[in-house]
Amino acid sequence: MSIDIEQFHSVFFEESQEHLDNMEQLLMALDVDVPDAEQLNSIFRAAHSIKGGSGIFGFDALGDVTHVMENLLDKARNGVFSMTVETVDLLLEIIDVLKQILEAYRDQSALPEQRINDAKARLEAALAIQQDPASPASETTASSSDDFGFFEHDETVAKSDDDDAFGFFESDVTDKHPPVDVSNNENDGFGFFETAENTDTPVQSVSDDFGFFDAGQKASAASSKAPQAKATVSPIKRDTAQKESSSIRVDTAKIDAMVNQVGELVITQSMLSLIGEQIEGALGEKLQTAISELQRNTREIQESAMSMRMLPINMTFNRFPRVVRDLSSKLNKQVTLKIEGGATEIDKCMIEKLVDPLTHLVRNSIDHGIEMPEVREQSGKAIGGTVVLRAEQKGGSIVISIIDDGAGLSRQRILAKAAENGLSVSEDMPDSDVWQLIFEPGFSTAAEVTDVSGRGVGMDVVRRNIEALGGRIDIESIAGNGSAFHIHLPLTLAIVDGISVSIGEQIFVVPLANIIESIQPTEAQLKRLGNDTLLYIRDQYWPLIAIHELMDVDDAITDPTQGIVVLLESGKQQFGIQVDSLLGQQQVVIKSLEQHYRKVPGISGATIMGDGKVAMILDADAIANQCRPDYQEEMQA
């Protein structure tokens, strides 16, 4: 039995984490002066769900803290407790504690007892402050809007609605009432309720409600309360009920397996097409039609399978309001965060891996970018700074931008720092090259090291993380106007757009993202330096790498003028690779070589071509690094 329960632990942890994140976002969005009843309800529901789950699994510490939190939230949504900025801050801190507790349970490590007791004490203190001075009744009328005052009486009814058992019942309601409920706004709904039901319920029933609520919950939606709940609660609840039923939780491994199988299907289908072309006559024609039908279907299946891996980038963005809020208050700066394009979808693997680099960039923007209010005022800017977090899809890639209207990067400081760090720089470097210097290891231009950022360990890690995802970062900056960091990422890590090239008997795939252009060089464009070859195109020397040497391929074309040179760009490196010929552009499914073999230098993975053969995908970054030392020596020579 104990094993059975443990199976559900991970689900509980995941769900609780989501609830906590959700609570955090809702709290951030809450307007303390005019709290939205539905928002408070949602926060309460999240706390309630966590409490319920903790009870079932015996996570007492989690249950205890959420219980007190739930008390407070319950009073808040009933209008008995008025939310203040301090309460929101307190609740945010409590959420942090809860996250810590959750982590402790998950890792089966020691619970942060001190913080737990502290959290409970602070919550209780916050509750006590507002409860003591007046009797519950007067408090109610004093602290809440009229509508909410009456709303509270409904709570004996409405609260039972939080019980899970009500889920199915709610959807019932939706079916019966939707048009009316949608058009009514909340207040009207409650107004109606107020006159009909609410004549002589004792106002002080707040605390009684609570006991009743617990009882009602155990009785799982006593039917006598149901009709009342229908009338009033449905317009608010309908949303959540639908949201809950519209998605299911699936193990990523299952999705990956499906994506793989669909990849197989695509290969089998293209094998069929090849055979189909060889069959002649009427039967052949029929076969061709059927195959092209199959082709379309498989492509659609592939697209659906891929889309299952995609999640809105809001999953990452949603944590930033909190980051910005905490940081700006810590630094005494006024910063508004604007999130744009949060619905843009991105591969699931990237969602998590983006958190660290984005957090770093956003923190940097606030810490180094946005100036102190006085400074902003002096330079004629709005006192509050703005940081924009934007995601958009551009062709086959996603561009995430972090834009601030702060001071911009300081060219002089960066150059000075670079010289100090022993990097070779010159005064007349173009801006874009100067900005890239901040990604060098150990680089920080902050005049002083704060505990927020400025240790210089970050930016090179940011760039490495982004490059590990197959992306790159561009910087734009104008002194005094602000700076913008643009992160270009591929849409997915599972497929890549590439050009297949032949080298000898072998086929390689070059990622399209790295390709600038391809040319057939003339003898005059080739310069030889020792053992290396440089290609002179458009006033620029490009190191030329013979892939057949690197990849140890026999019978390849050795004379560059007889083959094709593909010019590549990776990070800051630009170089050419020499191949025999270009075969065509296609989307390929990336397969891991490490799964059954090991990493191969210069190769990022493998793919299966239409004929079932394996082709290697070239890793432009690794190849670039290979040519780097020579390249720099030559540049200095």
Add this chain to the structure above:
Amino acid sequence: MNAAEQTHLQTQQEFLSFVLGQEQYALEITAVKEIRGYEPVTKIANAPDFIKGVLNLRGDIVPIIDLRIKFNIGTPVYNEFTIVIMLNVLNRIVGIVVDGVSDVIRLNDDEIRPPPEFGVAFDSRYLQGLASVEEEMVILVNIESLISSSELGLFDSHNQAGDL
């Protein structure tokens, strides 16, 4: 499962016997995924010559190694009779090229004798023992330790679980 069956399982093992050069080898059949003919592979850059390359096994990119080259047994020829045994070792799939597959043999534990210290192409740590089947000597290969050995270098160093 009763006690009698358990002892039965413990004492009897099934092996797939195969031919390399002139010698009969055998490996535990539980490690065998499938047996197929040799087909052209995609070469891997800068890999040792006994690693022939990789091929597509229903979506998995699987390395193919030729033990004949690695251990200097016989001459590596590739024709329609050349066989690849696909192995499933430590959650990985690896194909080995052999001159032929002969039979499935059942051996009791007491029929397996300790391996000789020399006289076999393989290092004795990759051997499980010797057995004689119908008057012929069969060399039992400990395929897991062989495939995961650093000598073959198929696995990155951090997951050479079977390497002793």
